[in-house]
Amino acid sequence: MKTRIIAILTGNGKGKTTSAVGTIIRALGHGHRVLLLQFMKETESGEIKFLKTLRNPNLKIIQSGRGFFKIKGDHSTEETHKKYATLAIKLLQKELKSFSPTLTVLDEINTACSLGLTDAKQVVESIMKNPKTHFILTGRNAPKEFRTIANLITEMKEVKHPFNEGIHAQAGMEF
Amino acid sequence: MKTRIIAILTGNGKGKTTSAVGTIIRALGHGHRVLLLQFMKETESGEIKFLKTLRNPNLKIIQSGRGFFKIKGDHSTEETHKKYATLAIKLLQKELKSFSPTLTVLDEINTACSLGLTDAKQVVESIMKNPKTHFILTGRNAPKEFRTIANLITEMKEVKHPFNEGIHAQAGMEF
Numbered sequence: 050m051k052t053r054i055i056a057i058l059t060g061n062g063k064g065k066t067t068s069a070v071g072t073i074i075r076a077l078g079h080g081h082r083v084l085l086l087q088f089m090k091e092t093e094s095g096e097i098k099f100l101k102t103l104r105n106p107n108l109k110i111i112q113s114g115r116g117f118f119k120i121k122g123d124h125s126t127e128e129t130h131k132k133y134a135t136l137a138i139k140l141l142q143k144e145l146k147s148f149s150p151t152l153t154v155l156d157e158i159n160t161a162c163s164l165g166l167t168d169a170k171q172v173v174e175s176i177m178k179n180p181k182t183h184f185i186l187t188g189r190n191a192p193k194e195f196r197t198i199a200n201l202i203t204e205m206k207e208v209k210h211p212f213n214e215g216i217h218a219q220a221g222m223e224f
Numbered sequence: 225m226k227t228r229i230i231a232i233l234t235g236n237g238k239g240k241t242t243s244a245v246g247t248i249i250r251a252l253g254h255g256h257r258v259l260l261l262q263f264m265k266e267t268e269s270g271e272i273k274f275l276k277t278l279r280n281p282n283l284k285i286i287q288s289g290r291g292f293f294k295i296k297g298d299h300s301t302e303e304t305h306k307k308y309a310t311l312a313i314k315l316l317q318k319e320l321k322s323f324s325p326t327l328t329v330l331d332e333i334n335t336a337c338s339l340g341l342t343d344a345k346q347v348v349e350s351i352m353k354n355p356k357t358h359f360i361l362t363g364r365n366a367p368k369e370f371r372t373i374a375n376l377i378t379e380m381k382e383v384k385h386p387f388n389e390g391i392h393a394q395a396g397m398e399f
Contacts, residue, residue: 052391056238062378064233064243067250071242071271074249076396078270078277095253096246102253152396183397200391202384203237208377216227216375221251221327222358 050151054183055176055199059159059191062205063223069154069185070096073108076152082107084150084182088137088161089114089130094224109148113137114157118164134166138175145179152183159188159195169194225326229358230351230374234334234366237380238398244329244360245271248283251327257282259325259357263312263336264289264305269399284323288312289332293339309341313350320354327358334363334370344369 058065073083085100091114093101100110113133115125145153155172162169169192176184176198186195196202218224233240248258260275266289268276275285288308290300320328330347337344344367351359351373361370371377393399 051394052386054386054391054394054397056397057383058239060381062380063231063376064239064246064378064380067246068239068243069246070249071239071245072397074245074274075242075270075399078272078274079396081396095250097253099249099253196384199384200386200389201238202382203239204381204383205237205239206235206379206381208232208379209371209374211227211229211375214375216229219226219229221254221256222229222231222247224250 050181050183053180054201056183056185056201057159057191057195057199058185058187058203058205059189060205061189062207063210064205065187066156067096069156069187072185073152073154077105077107080107081151082148083109083152083154084144084148085110085154085156086137086141087112087114087156088134089116089118089157089166091116095221109144109150111140111144113140118166131166134161138167138171141175145175145182150182152185154185155187157188158186159191161188162192163190173198225356225358228355229376231358231360231376232334232366232370232374233360233362233378233380234364235380236364237382238385239380240362241331242271244331244362247360248327248329252280252282255282256326257323258284258327258329259319259323260285260329260331261312261316261319262287262289262331263309264291264293264332264341266291270396284319284325286315286319288315293341306341309336313342313346316350320350320357325357327360329360330362332363333361334366336363337367338365348373
């Protein structure tokens, strides 16, 4: 690693998680060790299904979330959501030590912080304590704390979206 | 497929090709057939290396390009660049028939069109003739012809980029 990258993928447009997954594939192609930690998610999307079938020892995948929060489909209390986010942070701290990845993807961490499920400062602490791994932080509404320490920020801007034309989410494209 | 998606990933920010690659992984996870056709590119990036090792019969990868065009690193004549782009279009037309993908990624096609290496109208024709595959069109400066037919457009906006801080491209992150 020449310089450690702290990247934020934010904005309301499509492409944040898929871009992180693409970078995981890129990093694996170079033989890097990758930790993918998903906040808030609980279902096996196409990409998680596929990544798991790889059984690649250089890739560790952890999901610690309960899905939709305070919108249609939410089936958990706020306390439960917070419990899963707190667990995710603990697992992050553990894996940074034991697995020692060279790329760490914290998927939906921006959303989890902006909704108050976990504290951005705690995440920043973990990032700063571990300078030997790149970080990718995805999700809408990236908090200021992340923007300050990041050296790469891309905002995915929605210009056109099929949902607005009444087209529903489809397997293989949206999840 | 409920509705065919024609997606554009454009803008000057990082995340266009990686997002397309992530969507490929997502689609493969659902058992879809994917064609990845790269315009302008000639080197094996980390993601191409990795995707090739999968030897997945549902994924076909084709590169037909000569790399940098009219900037530092360009080692080909304009005629040669155009020849490779023309070949790419022919291969696209052939594979849409014989391989019949359900997701077709045309990587850097926006750039190739905006630089005049190939004609957007020809690409639009191929897209409209093949309504049974989703399309993802990546690269800066997406032409109007694509924007008109697309039902999903994300603009990747560069907010911060490490190159601007003098940090060079790194394996596993940038390529």
